[in-house]
Amino acid sequence: MFDRPIPRDENDQLNWLRLIRSANLGPVSFWKLMEQFETAEAVLDALPSLSKCRKKEIAVAKPSSVAREVDELLSLGGTLIDYGHDDYPPLLRQLEDAPPVLMALGRTQLLKKRSIAIVGARNASANGLMHARDFASALGQQGFLITSGLARGIDAAAHEGALHSGTAALVGGGIDVVYPRSNQLLYDKIREAGVIASEMPLGCQPQARHFPRRNRLVSGMSRGVLVIEASLRSGSMITARLAQEQGRETMAIPGNPVDPRSKGCNQLIKSGAALIESPDDILEQLHRPFENQEPPGTKTVSSDKRNRSGTSGLNAEPKPTAETEIVNIPVCPGSLSDLLGAEPVAVDDLARQSGIPLAELNSRLMELELEGTIERVPGNRVIKIVSGGKGGLF
């Protein structure tokens, strides 16, 4: 079981929010810092010193700013759902990059239900839309929450099909930002009958690079992901890949190869996703006893790991051996950045390739993360954040 800490009181909860709202600090680093310093307050105190050679100050969120955000949330009738909240999605807790805090509008208790994600193309066919509605409705009647991303096309149809039984829209921006605008009416209905949730701050406008991050929540809180129509390079394929990494069932409805919208689904089936023709196929697929096993890359924070002696870095990693010290040549931050790319790179590989001792490397990576240059992703890997050029995916 997980023994990550949970906020002790309202004040602690605000500190959690301050920490995760601090510029560029992602969930993976949030939990790493919590593991090391135990409380959000202690992390906040330590944060400025973590980056010794920084020119500018780290943008730590001010207490007044997060208090204002919480007030605004309450005035919207929303709920702050921290990692310890009763309504926090149970499967989401397993993730290495579980969001420390979610904000939600609507019937938040739905988030506790066992869930199936239905995602797919925005420019879906009539058949695709029909499948999305029908599957969502049938699976809803079987007691499943239907989770999706409130995009046009398949996502919207899936939400519609499950309005009566329960649906969760995980949005890419703040929960108060309706995107796309054309889904305003659906947004209103879900806010009334379902639940809208996000880890992003209120008012945050969704950007292309937010969507993969949001997608991990859609798959992560679900037992399986059904993909209905998807081109090869699409956000749905990213969700499916994340689902596989998270140990979730991936399922797809096939299509004739002549339709480009079937390419993604067929590709998923080729690489092991279940071929789905009816809601019964999904129930059969999920019928196998669902083990609450840790998906690959998941790490838990255990209390016995917290009091570590090493303080030279963010992780109590094994001390560099004599051998790694021999190859330890000075490397300027520039060359470290060259080793990073849009594809995840393991921190261990980075250490080997750069010759930087692990403790020092982790310290530098923390700087790069706080600068907004990199992002930590599950499996102790990092990616370089590339602005623009990704819009076509979403």
Added chain:
Amino acid sequence: MFDRPIPRDENDQLNWLRLIRSANLGPVSFWKLMEQFETAEAVLDALPSLSKCRKKEIAVAKPSSVAREVDELLSLGGTLIDYGHDDYPPLLRQLEDAPPVLMALGRTQLLKKRSIAIVGARNASANGLMHARDFASALGQQGFLITSGLARGIDAAAHEGALHSGTAALVGGGIDVVYPRSNQLLYDKIREAGVIASEMPLGCQPQARHFPRRNRLVSGMSRGVLVIEASLRSGSMITARLAQEQGRETMAIPGNPVDPRSKGCNQLIKSGAALIESPDDILEQLHRPFENQEPPGTKTVSSDKRNRSGTSGLNAEPKPTAETEIVNIPVCPGSLSDLLGAEPVAVDDLARQSGIPLAELNSRLMELELEGTIERVPGNRVIKIVSGGKGGLF
């Protein structure tokens, strides 16, 4: 390797043809009898005595009748391709129910080429027909013979696509019978540029029950079977099942579940067939080193097995144990017939369930086969021949 006998001379070849043309004697029994008696002549001599309690004579083909058939074949410009003929399809030799003799029209040397079968719905969609033509053409250019059954729809389109590179039509009746009549033009083209083959006698009109038998040749001579559009209960599904039993690759092009013609293909993919989107997928599928392994149910006739002491039955099966003799209660042929059905039943299971000793059972089964009541199928199994009611399948 196989060491089934091959005809020693033209006279022996005629005896082979007499034996396989004898009423209701199928290939499995042909090889069993050859195993026991070594030559077709010896089997023909023994045939009347094999059924001791028969009322009527067994309809053994007359020498004049098969001589006339061969004359007719030659006058059509056809070729008699016995099991030992150079052009006999190599993979077909592996089958337990390999046809002892084929008749063929056209470029018989094509039958030696490595082959892929393309089969599917008669009422195919425009996309399905396009796929059949395109895949046949592309695979033909890669050096594959394209084998199919000359049916309307997918079969016809596959033959058309491979007319220039090489195609084999395995027909359900005699090679001189054009069925369906609407494919007369295509039949003529294949006879000219490809090859038409059958194990059925010249002039034989195809009947519903002939088609599964023909389908085993389509799959059996091919390295893999590609199914393009097929309803769940269709001849293409039978071909795919036979292909699996024969150890051939099964491959299918998926389709949207809304189209009933995609049900068969999707079902095949669910049960392990490769999902195919392009000819390259097929080449990749077949690229794995093809082992000339014996598919399940295949038996070879080895010379050292031929001289057996037991003569009480067709098989030198182990003698009944004391236990089976205790439960050996007399069973009238009627009750044996009750145990048989349209689905294959293992002879061993029949022995257990009927209490008839195996040697006696095999003798009775031979009678039933010669009567036309049952048919032997690979894997030492038998099926009851049900007339009519199967037309919908083909």
